[in-house]
Amino acid sequence: MPFSVDKVDMPREKLAQKGAAALKDAELLAIILGTGYKGKNVLDLSKEILKNYPAPVLVSMSVSELQKIKGIGAAKASIIAASAELAVRGRAPNPSSIQKPTDLLPLAAEIRSKKKEHFVAFYLNARNEVIHREFVSIGTLSASLVHPREVFKSAIEHSAAGVIFTHNHPSNDPVPSDEDIKLTKRLVSAGLILGIEVLDHIIVTETDFTSMKGAGLM
Secondary structure (H helix, E strand, C coil): CCCCCCCCHHHHHHHHHHCHHHCCHHHHHHHHHCCCECCECHHHHHHHHHHHCCHHHHCCCCHHHHCCCCCCCHHHHHHHHHHHHHHHHHHCCCCCECCCHHHHHHHHHHHCCCCCCEEEEEEECCCCEEEEEEEEEECCCCCCCCCHHHHHHHHHHCCCCEEEEEEECCCCCCCCCHHHHHHHHHHHHHHHHHCCEEEEEEEECCCCEEECCCCCCC
16 A cells, blocks of 8 residues: 555644744644544645634634534544633733733734734733633624624623723724724723723734723723
8 A cells, every 4th residue: 555644744744844933824723633534634624614714713712613613523622722722821921910001912913914903802800811812803893893792792701800902903003993982982881781891902003002091092
C-alpha cells in the first residue's frame, strides 16, 4: 500500500518549520481539530467551517453552539473553546484586572487594523478581571446588529458584574459617531436594568483610541 500523509501533518510540519504565525486560519484549525470525518479530511473540513464561521466568530462561540457545526463533536468543541480562552488569557495583562482603558488595548489588538468594524464585548467579574470575550458583530455598526438582548445574555451566562465594549474604526478616526453614542447609551440603560454595569466603550484604530467614558459620552 503506498504511503500517504494525512493533510493535518502538512500544517503541523509547517508549524514546526515556520511557526504558528505563518499558518493560515484553516491550517491552525486543522491542527486543533486533528481529524475530519468520512469523506472529508480535516483541512477541507476546517476551510468549510471557516467559510461559514470566520475565526473571530468561531472562537467566540460556546461549546454548545460549536457542537451544532457538522464535523465538530463534544470533544472538538471543548478543544476549540479551551484554545480560544487560553489565547485570551495569554494576551491579558497579568493580573487581568482592567483598571484603565489602556489595560484593555492588548486584548483588542487583533481588531485594530481590520477593514470592517468588529464589535467585541469583554465581560468582567467583580474584581474587574476579564472572564470572557465575545465577538458580537462584524460589519457596519448599528442598533440592529448589536442588540442588548444578545449582549447581556452572555453577561448573565458568565455571571459578569460588568462589561466593556470595544470596536474598531477602519477609517482610523477614533472619534465616536452619533450612532456609537446612541448605541452606547442604549446598552448602558439595559445594563442598569439588569444590574450589569457598562464600564466603558473603547473605540480603537491602528494608532489611537477613544474611551467614551473618559470623554464623558456615556
